[in-house]
Amino acid sequence: MILLFFLISQSFSAHLDSSLAFIGLSRGDLTFRSDYVKRDDYRFEIVDALLENPLGSVPFAYMLHDDFHKNPLVEAFASLADLYTFELTKPKYDFLAALDRSNCLLSRAFPADSLEILGVLEDLVVFSPEPTGSIAEEKAYEKTYDSLTNYLGQRARHIDYERVILAGYTILSALEGYTVTGLNLPLSKIQLDGVSGDILYYGVYDFGELVVGDSGKNVYQRDFAVIIDVGGNDTYHLSEQQSYVCVIVDETGDDSYLGGEYDIACGRFGVSVILDRNGDDLYSARNFAIGAGAFGVGVLIDESGDDRYHGDTFTQGAGCFGIGILRDLSGNDYYEGALYAQGFGATYGIGILEDDDGNDRYLIRQVYLDEIRYLDHYLSMSQGFAIGFRPDLPAGIGFLFEGGGNDYYIGDIFGQGAAYWYGIGAIVEKGGNDNYVGYQYVQGSGTHIALGLLIDDGGDDNYIAKGVAQGCGHDLALGLLYDCSGDDTYAAFDLSQGAGNANGIGLLIDENGDDNYAVKRLHNTQGYGDFRREYGSIGVLVDIKGDDAYTSGGDAEFWEKGTYGIGVDWE
Amino acid sequence: MFIVSLVCVLDFDILYDQATTGLVNYQALKDSAVATFVALGRDSSTGDTVVSFLVSKFDTKSAAGRHTLKNILTEIGEVAIEEIVLHLDNRGSDAEARALKQCLWVLGEIGGEQIVAPVARFINDTEWSVRSGAFTALGKSVSRTALPYVCEGLNDTVAPVRKSAYCALAEIATEREVADLVEGLDDPFYGVRYAALSGLRRVGCGLSCLGHLRADDLKDYFSLSLITASDTIPGFDDLIWSSPPSIRKAIYGRLSKEEMLVVLKREDHPLLIKYLQKRIAETDSTEQ
Numbered sequence: 001m002i003l004l005f006f007l008i009s010q011s012f013s014a015h016l017d018s019s020l021a022f023i024g025l026s027r028g029d030l031t032f033r034s035d036y037v038k039r040d041d042y043r044f045e046i047v048d049a050l051l052e053n054p055l056g057s058v059p060f061a062y063m064l065h066d067d068f069h070k071n072p073l074v075e076a077f078a079s080l081a082d083l084y085t086f087e088l089t090k091p092k093y094d095f096l097a098a099l100d101r102s103n104c105l106l107s108r109a110f111p112a113d114s115l116e117i118l119g120v121l122e123d124l125v126v127f128s129p130e131p132t133g134s135i136a137e138e139k140a141y142e143k144t145y146d147s148l149t150n151y152l153g154q155r156a157r158h159i160d161y162e163r164v165i166l167a168g169y170t171i172l173s174a175l176e177g178y179t180v181t182g183l184n185l186p187l188s189k190i191q192l193d194g195v196s197g198d199i200l201y202y203g204v205y206d207f208g209e210l211v212v213g214d215s216g217k218n219v220y221q222r223d224f225a226v227i228i229d230v231g232g233n234d235t236y237h238l239s240e241q242q243s244y245v246c247v248i249v250d251e252t253g254d255d256s257y258l259g260g261e262y263d264i265a266c267g268r269f270g271v272s273v274i275l276d277r278n279g280d281d282l283y284s285a286r287n288f289a290i291g292a293g294a295f296g297v298g299v300l301i302d303e304s305g306d307d308r309y310h311g312d313t314f315t316q317g318a319g320c321f322g323i324g325i326l327r328d329l330s331g332n333d334y335y336e337g338a339l340y341a342q343g344f345g346a347t348y349g350i351g352i353l354e355d356d357d358g359n360d361r362y363l364i365r366q367v368y369l370d371e372i373r374y375l376d377h378y379l380s381m382s383q384g385f386a387i388g389f390r391p392d393l394p395a396g397i398g399f400l401f402e403g404g405g406n407d408y409y410i411g412d413i414f415g416q417g418a419a420y421w422y423g424i425g426a427i428v429e430k431g432g433n434d435n436y437v438g439y440q441y442v443q444g445s446g447t448h449i450a451l452g453l454l455i456d457d458g459g460d461d462n463y464i465a466k467g468v469a470q471g472c473g474h475d476l477a478l479g480l481l482y483d484c485s486g487d488d489t490y491a492a493f494d495l496s497q498g499a500g501n502a503n504g505i506g507l508l509i510d511e512n513g514d515d516n517y518a519v520k521r522l523h524n525t526q527g528y529g530d531f532r533r534e535y536g537s538i539g540v541l542v543d544i545k546g547d548d549a550y551t552s553g554g555d556a557e558f559w560e561k562g563t564y565g566i567g568v569d570w571e
Numbered sequence: 572m573f574i575v576s577l578v579c580v581l582d583f584d585i586l587y588d589q590a591t592t593g594l595v596n597y598q599a600l601k602d603s604a605v606a607t608f609v610a611l612g613r614d615s616s617t618g619d620t621v622v623s624f625l626v627s628k629f630d631t632k633s634a635a636g637r638h639t640l641k642n643i644l645t646e647i648g649e650v651a652i653e654e655i656v657l658h659l660d661n662r663g664s665d666a667e668a669r670a671l672k673q674c675l676w677v678l679g680e681i682g683g684e685q686i687v688a689p690v691a692r693f694i695n696d697t698e699w700s701v702r703s704g705a706f707t708a709l710g711k712s713v714s715r716t717a718l719p720y721v722c723e724g725l726n727d728t729v730a731p732v733r734k735s736a737y738c739a740l741a742e743i744a745t746e747r748e749v750a751d752l753v754e755g756l757d758d759p760f761y762g763v764r765y766a767a768l769s770g771l772r773r774v775g776c777g778l779s780c781l782g783h784l785r786a787d788d789l790k791d792y793f794s795l796s797l798i799t800a801s802d803t804i805p806g807f808d809d810l811i812w813s814s815p816p817s818i819r820k821a822i823y824g825r826l827s828k829e830e831m832l833v834v835l836k837r838e839d840h841p842l843l844i845k846y847l848q849k850r851i852a853e854t855d856s857t858e859q
Contacts (some may be wrong), residue, residue, distance in 0.1 A: 021817030
């Protein structure tokens with residue numbers, strides 16, 4: 001972590017130091033404890049380390065981004081295994097042997113009665129769109145929630161996660177050098193029940209059925225452990241994963257992957273991987289799907305094409321007690337979900353959405369009312385977001401990595417680089433003119449002992465939110481918005497733009513460009529800290545260069561608000 | 572008589588559920604339930620029963636519930652203290668000691684001399700968060716009898732505990748505790764430094780109380796934030812111009828208009844020039 005501390009840019013560090021000095025603080029003051037509540041087995045060590053050194057979150061996010069962006073997925077996956085403190089040695093199996101090995105590992109990873117905890121997780125995660133009907137109903141759910149989280153915490157520890165993750169690693173390693181001809185299968189055209197169109201091979205192995213589809217259009221009406229399709233515009237009707245391993249490799253064509261729950265690269269007590277190399281593809285499911293890991297590893301890799309991803313809850317790079325990855329390497333893509341989506345991590349889970357290129361749209365539909373706060377706003381909890389089951393189970397790690405292009409992010413409550421309860425959620429955006437639209441707890445927002453970051457490296461960006469946003473830390477949490485360059489617009493109503501609340505730390509750092517900072521409430525924005533627990537919170541807005549405009553303060557000056565907030569426009 | 576009959580028909584559990592609902596749709600019902608608890612808690616015929624019921628909920632895992640309980644009992648006030656103190660030995664159902672921490676929090680919010688002795692029992696607790704809660708409560712007693720206990724926390728190894736102890740000291744210190752407060756000005760935790768500064772200002776300690784300034788940026792920032800109009804500092808001019816911008820800002824924050832006009836002529840840091848100009852303009856508008 002000491003190394004991480006020094007990986008922040010010189011300009012960032014120097015100007016932050018000088019800004020803090022104006023209010024009698026130093027970078028060493030930017031720290032939390034990791035033991036506000038007792039530590040449990042499910043909290044990631046990196047979260048503890050980053051709570052003690054919150055600024056380390058920035059280089060940590062960059063490093064993880066680079067692991068994905070610059071390396072083969074298998075190496076990035078090993079970095080995630082490191083976060084679990086599992087040391088993986090790269091296996092040297094060919095494709096079929098890797099499937100057998102993974103199947104063997106997974107067959108010994110889960111207790112016999114594991115299915116029960118899946119139901120418990122589902123009860124905790126999948127909401128009804130109907131509002132709670134009465135206080136009695138609310139209180140009954142609170143009791144249920146308490147017993148469910150306790151039960152989940154106790155039972156989930158019986159799973160051997162190291163075996164699960166090693167199984168995922170083994171399959172991803174084998175996919176690296178995979179070619180269909182390299183499998184040396186005796187290929188000849190045949191017909192098979194459950195598949196329309198010609199297939200070239202069918203066989204039954206220890207890991208399950210394997211089928212090879214030909215270059216024409218195929219419709220797969222049922223599940224196989226492994227489907228290899230060499231071309232054509234294909235349709236996959238997928239259902240809940242039954243075998244320990246599930247792999248689909250589709251070489252070309254505009255394909256449709258249609259599912260419901262626990263399918264389309266959902267690792268559910270197993271490992272599920274889809275690799276689609278070409279074409280404009282459609283992925284459509286509901287919950288626990290499209291690069292989702294629930295007590296397993298789910299990985300969806302789409303290498304090219306303009307793709308559409310449709311889901312509802314726990315989708316598009318979502319992990320809880322496991323790893324979920326959605327990796328899209330190019331194309332103008334459309335992502336749509338409703339809750340816990342698009343780079344989401346819950347307890348002992350890591351969810352990554354990586355999109356390396358293209359002009360992409362990320363939409364979270366308004367489905368699940370945030371009835372604790374509003375009658376007309378909806379929970380998003382997505383787009384680089386992590387949450388735990390407070391107070392008993394901590395959050396995980398949820399990251400959204402964006403490579404370039406002009407992108408849109410639309411959400412409502414919680415998301416866009418945010419976290420809640422002992423976890424870390426982040427967006428790392430490497431370029432393009434991007435638009436971020438959210439309402440509350442968004443855009444670099446940490447809530448209740450957590451770390452939320454939004455890092456945007458370039459482009460003329462727009463950030464629009466109501467509050468607890470744009471670099472706001474609430475209740476011993478870090479919220480950080482770091483924008484490196486471009487002429488940006490920040491618009492918010494209150495408690496935003498470098499705001500510390502309830503002893504949180506809120507930082508908004510903008511290094512370059514001519515920026516506009518607009519707010520409605522002047523007293524608790526743009527470098528503001530409030531007073532709780534008999535001491536202040538830290539809120540800092542630092543703009544390093546450019547001709548900038550503010551609702552309060554001005555270009556090339558500094559101002560103080562609350563205890564202990566400061567805004568500094570350096571030039 | 573009306574209150575007694577009300578208690579007979581009220582189901583406290585239902586009322587509690589209403590008072591602690593998180594559903595924004597039921598805000599009016601929540602406010603009403605909170606008000607009912609406060610009224611019943613203040614009434615001599617029902618107070619003990621109501622407070623005892625509320626204290627029985629202290630172990631709740633709901634943070635929002637704990638806030639509501641604190642608000643209700645703070646409103647009920649001193650009459651709740653005796654019943655809460657009776658429950659101090661119940662730490663709660665698990666290692667988090669929620670019930671005990673809640674007792675300390677609420678006692679502190681109510682405040683007063685009578686909380687000092689029962690709360691002081693916990694200043695050496697093994698849990699730092701319990702110690703912190705105890706020191707915070709002692710400070711809010713605003714009682715000099717808490718002083719010997721508070722001083723025990725000033726060197727705690729855990730920063731939030733020191734912060735609570737210094738905040739407490741800041742509330743009850745007199746000139747006799749200036750040395751203790753000065754020690755806090757260069758604590759590694761900013762919560763301690765600001766608490767010490769607050770205490771020194773409350774006591775009326777100017778820069779002259781501090782003796783010589785050290786070549787320590789952090790401490791100087793807070794020390795120089797204590798400058799008052801009556802302070803005369805030998806070598807003041809040298810001190811200003813040998814100090815980094817952050818220290819100069821701390822000094823400028825305490826200068827009179829005339830002094831600011833003098834330093835403005837020599838100041839070359841663009842941000843500090845604007846700062847001085849703004850402060851001078853503010854002084855002008857105040858004078859008008």
